[in-house]
Amino acid sequence: MRVWGNxxxxxxxxxxxxxxxxxxxxxEERGVxxxxxxxxxxxxxLKSFAISxxxxxxAFEEGMRFDGSSIDGFxxxxxxxxxxxxxxxxxxxxxxxxxxxxxSRVFCDIVNLDGTPFEGDPRQVLRRNxxxxxxxxxxxxxxxxxxxxxxxDGDASHxxxxxxxxxxxxxTTSDVATDLRQxxxxxxxxxxxxxxxxxxxxxxxxxxxxxxxxxxxTMADSVMTFRLVVKAVAHDAGVHATFMPKxxxxxxxxxxxxxxxxxxxxxxxxxxxxxxxxxxxxxxxxIAGLLTHARELTAVTNQWVNSYKRLVVGYEAPIYKAWAxxxxxxxxxxxPIKRGESESARLExxxxxxxCNPYLAFSVILAAGLKGIRDGYELPxxxxxxxxxxxxxxxMAEGIGTLPQSLSEALDEMERSxxxxxxxxxxxxxxxxxxxxxxxxDYKTTVTQFELDRYLARL
Amino acid sequence: xxxxxxYPDPVPPELxxxxxxxxxxxxxxxxxxxSRHAEPEDGWAGGVVVAANExxxxxxxxxxxxxxxxxxxxxxxxxxxxxxxxxxxxxxxxDDFCLYPFQPLELEARLKHLFWRTGRxxxxxxxxxxxxxxxxxxxxxxxEGNPLDLTYMxxxxxxxxxxxxxxxxxxxxxxSRVWGYEYYGGARTVDVHIRxxxxxxxxxHANHIQTVRSVGYRFGQSRWGV
Numbered sequence: 001m002r003v004w005g006n007x008x009x010x011x012x013x014x015x016x017x018x019x020x021x022x023x024x025x026x027x028e029e030r031g032v033x034x035x036x037x038x039x040x041x042x043x044x045x046l047k048s049f050a051i052s053x054x055x056x057x058x059a060f061e062e063g064m065r066f067d068g069s070s071i072d073g074f075x076x077x078x079x080x081x082x083x084x085x086x087x088x089x090x091x092x093x094x095x096x097x098x099x100x101x102x103x104s105r106v107f108c109d110i111v112n113l114d115g116t117p118f119e120g121d122p123r124q125v126l127r128r129n130x131x132x133x134x135x136x137x138x139x140x141x142x143x144x145x146x147x148x149x150x151x152x153d154g155d156a157s158h159x160x161x162x163x164x165x166x167x168x169x170x171x172t173t174s175d176v177a178t179d180l181r182q183x184x185x186x187x188x189x190x191x192x193x194x195x196x197x198x199x200x201x202x203x204x205x206x207x208x209x210x211x212x213x214x215x216x217x218t219m220a221d222s223v224m225t226f227r228l229v230v231k232a233v234a235h236d237a238g239v240h241a242t243f244m245p246k247x248x249x250x251x252x253x254x255x256x257x258x259x260x261x262x263x264x265x266x267x268x269x270x271x272x273x274x275x276x277x278x279x280x281x282x283x284x285x286x287i288a289g290l291l292t293h294a295r296e297l298t299a300v301t302n303q304w305v306n307s308y309k310r311l312v313v314g315y316e317a318p319i320y321k322a323w324a325x326x327x328x329x330x331x332x333x334x335x336p337i338k339r340g341e342s343e344s345a346r347l348e349x350x351x352x353x354x355x356c357n358p359y360l361a362f363s364v365i366l367a368a369g370l371k372g373i374r375d376g377y378e379l380p381x382x383x384x385x386x387x388x389x390x391x392x393x394x395x396m397a398e399g400i401g402t403l404p405q406s407l408s409e410a411l412d413e414m415e416r417s418x419x420x421x422x423x424x425x426x427x428x429x430x431x432x433x434x435x436x437x438x439x440x441x442d443y444k445t446t447v448t449q450f451e452l453d454r455y456l457a458r459l
Numbered sequence: 460x461x462x463x464x465x466y467p468d469p470v471p472p473e474l475x476x477x478x479x480x481x482x483x484x485x486x487x488x489x490x491x492x493x494s495r496h497a498e499p500e501d502g503w504a505g506g507v508v509v510a511a512n513e514x515x516x517x518x519x520x521x522x523x524x525x526x527x528x529x530x531x532x533x534x535x536x537x538x539x540x541x542x543x544x545x546x547x548x549x550x551x552x553x554d555d556f557c558l559y560p561f562q563p564l565e566l567e568a569r570l571k572h573l574f575w576r577t578g579r580x581x582x583x584x585x586x587x588x589x590x591x592x593x594x595x596x597x598x599x600x601x602x603e604g605n606p607l608d609l610t611y612m613x614x615x616x617x618x619x620x621x622x623x624x625x626x627x628x629x630x631x632x633x634x635s636r637v638w639g640y641e642y643y644g645g646a647r648t649v650d651v652h653i654r655x656x657x658x659x660x661x662x663x664h665a666n667h668i669q670t671v672r673s674v675g676y677r678f679g680q681s682r683w684g685v
Binding site for chain 2: 089
């Protein structure tokens with residue numbers, strides 16, 4: 001039972017080394033048959049390759065070499081080989097059966113053959129932005145609310161079939177979807193991803209699971225895991241889960257409203273008891289930065305053609321470039337600070353959707369916020385009206401702009417932005433715009449059902 | 460680790476408490492014969508003999524233990540101030556001594572030093588609390604026999620808490636003891652990990668880790684209620 005009396009000697013060992021040893025030992029003790037190395041491409045798709053446990057030690061030491069040219073956003077002109085280096089801190093046993101027996105996953109950082117961070121790796125992009133925040137004494141926390149739909153299948157050739165016709169907060173005891181949500185939460189918790197709460201959303205078969213805050217890097221990893229778990233649990237039940245931002249016309253889309261805060265040590269940097277709203281200068285600068293650069297970063301937080309079908313008036317979608325307390329039509333919402341809970345001070349950014357790349361989305365949000373703080377941006381006044389009810393002229397008069405209304409418009413904004421180029425790095429910035437321009441061209445040159453229905457007979 | 464041999468039987472309550480709180484397993488024995496009878500398979504980890512109350516029996520026991528083929532060591536003797544002169548010519552019967560009544564911290568420090576010197580029992584194999592077992596050799600944790608899949612920091616945090624049941628630790632203490640001072644990110648890191656640990660312990664066992672409002676966290680309960 002004696003542990004800590006002779007503890008100090010243990011802790012003189014390098015902590016990375018200790019973590020590796022812990023992982024290697026766990027792999028051995030638990031009879032892990034396969035270690036899945038996870039990383040993320042530029043568009044936020046989870047990538048995985050498996051190694052056997054005997055290769056893991058070498059992977060920690062030197063990384064696993066692979067050809068990056070077939071990964072979206074990893075291709076380069078010259079050298080295409082890169083190394084995947086597992087981050088031992090993210091090692092988890094997978095709580096579901098995996099053919100071969102006990103399996104595990106570990107997130108990887110991608111590095112160049114000379115050991116420097118690979119500029120095409122979203123996880124490295126977020127690390128770099130977090131390091132910048134850290135140099136100024138800040139740690140960055142995130143807590144997303146993940147919305148998604150369940151459908152009977154993933155076949156797009158016939159109308160989508162929701163699993164139920166329930167709506168917000170409905171308690172539907174006999175509901176398959178509710179059961180799925182419970183199983184999902186159980187799996188998430190077993191993987192160390194605590195759930196704050198969950199409920200049925202407004203639209204039929206739409207659900208929301210809110211994750212408990214962590215540092216932004218862990219949260220980006222958690223979002224990747226989350227999407228896989230939701231889809232895997234649904235798949236096991238013969239159901240299709242989707243994070244598509246707007247799968248059903250005329251109904252709410254799926255968002256990823258995310259709560260953000262900055263801390264200096266144990267102090268919430270967003271809180272100032274002397275301010276009427278409890279907001280510090282740091283918080284105001286951060287919000288101002290987000291609002292100022294919102295149009296430039298939207299292509300990243302809402303990266304698909306379909307994302308912009310969610311960002312329309314109504315359906316509780318945030319489109320107005322403004323901030324308020326308890327207002328759903330604006331992009332930055334400031335939840336009231338509970339008395340005596342200064343550490344809960346935070347802002348909610350409502351624009352992102354759950355099909356974004358969380359590493360890149362958190363990166364550009366942080367960069368915009370930090371710029372606002374650094375350059376002392378002035379916070380515009382809070383809007384109080386329900387902006388959905390104002391006319392376009394009234395919005396103009398109030399000086400309230402909207403987010404870009406299409407992927408194309410968002411890309412134009414992004415392309416002109418120095419800040420986005422800096423935050424993402426040249427490699428990701430250029431590749432992203434090129435890829436997304438192609439997507440837009442494909443969309444633009446497609447004749448849609450909407451056009452056929454409306455024009456074929458008439459014109 | 461194997462238990463310590465403690466004399467006399469019953470053990471003075473303050474000694475039992477100090478040993479428990481310091482995390483040493485122990486067994487009380489009343490004489491040489493019962494020390495053989497109760498001896499664990501791998502031998503005693505060491506001994507603590509209180510000579511203050513029954514000096515005759517205590518010294519006789521020490522002599523017997525030291526005369527064995529494999530003499531018992533390390534052996535810590537607790538004597539009253541008036542008995543200090545009795546230690547003369549008995550130097551071979553003990554490895555260190557401590558004044559009785561004792562200061563718990565002094566007792567702990569002397570035991571720690573003895574174990575360090577003899578290189579025995581310095582790494583315990585198991586931390587146990589109710590249904591929770593942590594195997595420190597293999598880094599594995601289990602609750603009710605089911606393995607818990609923990610990350611390294613979750614494991615270290617649980618190990619630290621479970622090794623000191625009933626004690627309240629501030630976030631700062633946990634941060635410095637579990638993460639090390641160089642860790643950046645502040646005490647919220649602790650909250651995040653506590654929440655993750657609770658999630659993995661499952662609903663039924665999550666309440667072993669209690670939040671002590673505006674102080675920090677406590678794991679389980681000490682048998683001494685402190």
